[in-house]
């Protein structure tokens with residue numbers, strides 16, 4: 001299903017504003033004022049929305065994955081939750097270290113952690129996941145409900161929305177594309193609008209800096225992996241496009 005972000009609301013917005021203006025026939029000044037506001041939003045919304053759409057491409061998320069996620073929350077974060085919804089405060093950007101969209105998707109789709117992830121197998125059976133996956137050409141896929149907890153960043157999952165990017169050759173080289181920079185900036189802006197409590201934007205490779213903060217919930221001090229993704233070049237590029245929305249980075253937190 002393709003969702004054309006921001007497009008739904010516009011006809012209704014137009015209708016209600018038009019009705020308001022009609023209803024205020026006498027108050028000319030207010031009418032002009034309202035028309036200007038409408039014009040501003042119409043131009044802004046179409047300009048903002050035309051480049052990107054979010055395509056739903058769900059990974060497997062049966063009640064079993066939900067139940068395994070609850071177990072993870074209990075063991076690692078010490079919380080007894082009745083559902084796995086989160087209140088996002090952080091956006092974490094990643095690369096998949098897999099060169100293709102389908103290859104990346106196939107790593108995230110199964111509910112059980114793949115057998116080659118021995119590095120984190122002891123920490124729980126639920127597979128790794130991410131809310132979004134961005135292809136090399138900037139196409140954005142939503143893999144799971146935005147407010148479900150995904151397993152993508154040790155310590156921070158309960159507060160963090162994850163965006164994976166196809167690429168990161170050998171889990172080392174910073175090869176993400178300009179189209180991915182733009183798509184990530186779009187998503188960051190989209191998420192901050194939808195979840196105003198989000199206050200941090202970080203790369204996975206920066207996550208150690210979050211250890212002493214209130215958002216770090218991990219109980220096991222030894223459960224930690226070294227990360228390179230998605231690198232400083234990519235983070236700087238994305239951050240430069242969203243400066244105006246005022247998200248902090250971990251060094252400032």
Ligand SMILES: [Zn+2]
Pocket residue numbers: 093094095152204227229
């Ligand atoms: Zn990562």
